[in-house]
Amino acid sequence: MFSPASAVDSQEHVSITINGKETSVRAGLPLALALMEAGITPLRHSVVSGAPRSPLCLMGVCFECLVHVDDSRNVESCMIEVRQGMSVELANGPRPMESAP
Amino acid sequence: MTHDLIVIGAGPAGMSAAITAAGLGLKTLVLDEQARPGGQIYRNVSRATGGMDKILGPDYVYGRQIVAALEAASVDIRLSSTVWDITPDFCVRALQDGKALQFQAPQLIVASGALERPSPVPGWTLPGVLNAGAAQIAMKSGASIPSGRIVLAGGGPLLLLVACQLLDAGAQLAGVVETSPAENLVHAAPSLLGALRSPKLLAKGLAMTMRLRKAGIPWHKRAAGLRIEGQDKAEALSFTAGGQRHRLEADTVLLHHGVIPNTQISRLLRTDHDWNEAQLAWQPRLDAFYETSVTGLRIAGDGGGIGGARAAEASGRLAAIGAAHALGRLDGHERDRLCAPERKNLAAQMRIRPFLDALYRPPKWVIVPEGETIVCRCEEVTATDIRNSVALGSRGPNQTKFYSRCGMGPCQGRICGPTVTQILADELCVSPSEIGAYQVRSPLKPITLQQMASLREAPKEKETA
Missing domain, CATH: 3.50.50.60 (FAD/NAD(P)-binding domain)
Incomplete structure (x- = not known):
């Protein structure tokens, strides 16, 4: 639901995996924006009702952009930049009890 | 103590505070959650290129010179560092690369800016x-x-x-x-x-x-x-x-x-706040040098009341001058001499504010929503649920939190807090100033126990002699 403006002059891309699927995204983007440019809608499902959600603020306030990145759970994806090889898992509702480490 | 002054936030207020403080000889640390200085108003300004400069305009590009001045100043800058706790004796704890760090200074300037008012x-x-x-x-x-x-x-x-x-x-x-x-x-x-x-x-x-x-x-x-x-x-x-x-x-x-002050840190440190009826928001009570009711804690920029980027820049300088005086590096005369042009500049920036506040005052149905409209997005609590908490005996946001879980999700009440205060004030027919706001407690942002425990291996950095 987001796309590069025509004023973009860098075509550099990096490769990340989203739920195991390799995806090419623009280098330097905040992860939340890269996910939205990759057409990920919704970004997650809420932990209470499972309702579809996507980022509201993109500035670290609303926590609607939480995803799991590499070994870290519930990361604010608007506050970190994409990195080559980054592995992203989308948050689908509450974490099942049995998967707790 | 690791520093003379710790500045939290590298937007216009934080950057100008740090540059000014360093210029006055203060050993200064700036912490910011983002990977580059600029805050939200000048976000990514050091990297943006020609095409976007043209679209975002000169008010945005202006920030580039402040970022450059900060990078040239002798300031200790820690980016990608999220502050999650500040103790009453100004021990500031941050998380960087999954590791907890702590710093301490006798003077603190919080420049955590504004949030968009929830709609x-x-x-x-x-x-x-x-x-x-x-x-x-x-x-x-x-x-x-x-x-x-x-x-x-x-x-x-x-x-x-x-x-x-x-x-x-x-x-x-x-x-x-x-x-x-x-x-x-x-x-x-x-x-x-x-x-x-x-x-x-x-x-x-x-x-x-x-x-x-x-x-x-x-x-x-x-x-x-x-x-x-x-x-x-x-x-x-x-x-x-x-x-x-x-x-x-x-x-x-x-x-x-509109935007409202981000008061998470001033609430954490229990400073006095006033309800600003013109801006429909809480703001910390500040003196002429931006000091709060907690000695040594100053709030510069929009976090102390909305004035915009240029006003924030001036207030950052004033706060830094105030801190330098409090540390005995400036006498009263010198302090006032340095402040005079900044105050003039600030007054000019603030002249249009009452007009904008009145012209764009949000309608009541945004401030005080009704029915099944979700107020707390994290816990999916509706306006009706919050009103019902009053019937159950709630007289304030913290009680409503216990009854409904509103404000207990990952955003920690940042989004629903202003609305909950307003709905309770409406339901109880009193001013928001009588209702108060959520208590804010550490950690300010979610942190794992393992990350918190890493503090043990990270004693306060570089004690100053």
Whole structure:
């Protein structure tokens, strides 16, 4: 639901995996924006009702952009930049009890 | 102590505070959550390129020189560092690369800026609904724009600015829906004289209006009853204006009803706050040198009351001068001499504020939502649930939290807090100042126990002799 403006002059891309699927995204983007440019809608499902959600603020306030990145759970994806090889898992509702480490 | 002064936040207030403090010989540390200095207003400004500079305009590009001055100053800058705790003796704990760090200084300047005021309307939790500021951040941080049809709804200078910038960036605007009620004009009229003394700012506003008019963007004024329609994502915005119901199809709906101070840290440190009825928001009580009711703690920039980027910059300098005086590095005479031009500058920046506050005062139905509208997005608590907590005996936000879980999700009440205070005030027929706000406790942002435990291996850095 987001796309590069025509004023973009860098075509550099990096490769990340989203739920195991390799995806090419623009280098330097905040992860939340890269996910939205990759057409990920919704970004997650809420932990209470499972309702579809996507980022509201993109500035670290609303926590609607939480995803799991590499070994870290519930990361604010608007506050970190994409990195080559980054592995992203989308948050689908509450974490099942049995998967707790 | 690791430093003389710790500045939290590297937006205009934090950057100018740090630059000024370093210039006065203070050993200064700046912490910021983002990877680059600039805050939200100058986000990514050091990396943005020509094409976006043109779209975002000179007010944005201006920030580049402040970032450069900060990088040239002898300031200890820690980026990608999220502050999660501050103790009463100003031990500041941050998380960087998954490791906890701590620093301590006798003087603290918090410059954590503003948040967009929540716009709780039916359907605002649907994917495709963002704050207007978020669309601007997408342009700043990645030259990225929403695809498809965009409708902007709400009120305030930022709404029009974002609309113009999106237009210049090639986005498809399907409408601007202003919600400011008709009576705002009446209430703003007495402040018009003051605003006329800031002709440049008024001219900018008129230019934005002309730009949108010329582009032929459908423009509705005095809209009410906003509802975002859609099943799994936003599909349209419907509203009432001019006595009839309208429906604008949209893939993205951008909401904006002004900005309010981010008071998480001043609340954590239990400083006194006042309710600002003109800006409909809490703000920490500050003295002329931006010191709070907690000695040594200063709040500079929009976190202390909304004034905009240039006012924030001036207040950052004043706060740093105040800190240097408190540390005995400046006598009273020298302090006042340095402050004089900053105060003049600040007064000039603030002249237009009463006019803007009155003209863009959000309508009551945004401030005090009703019915099944979700107020707490994290825990999915509705306006009715919050009103019902009063029937159960709640007399304040913290009690309502216990009854309904509102404010207990990951955003820690940042989004719902202002609305919960207002709904309770409305239900109990008292001023928000009698209702209060959520208690804020550490950790300010979620942190794992393992990360917290890493503090044990990270004793306070470099003690100063």
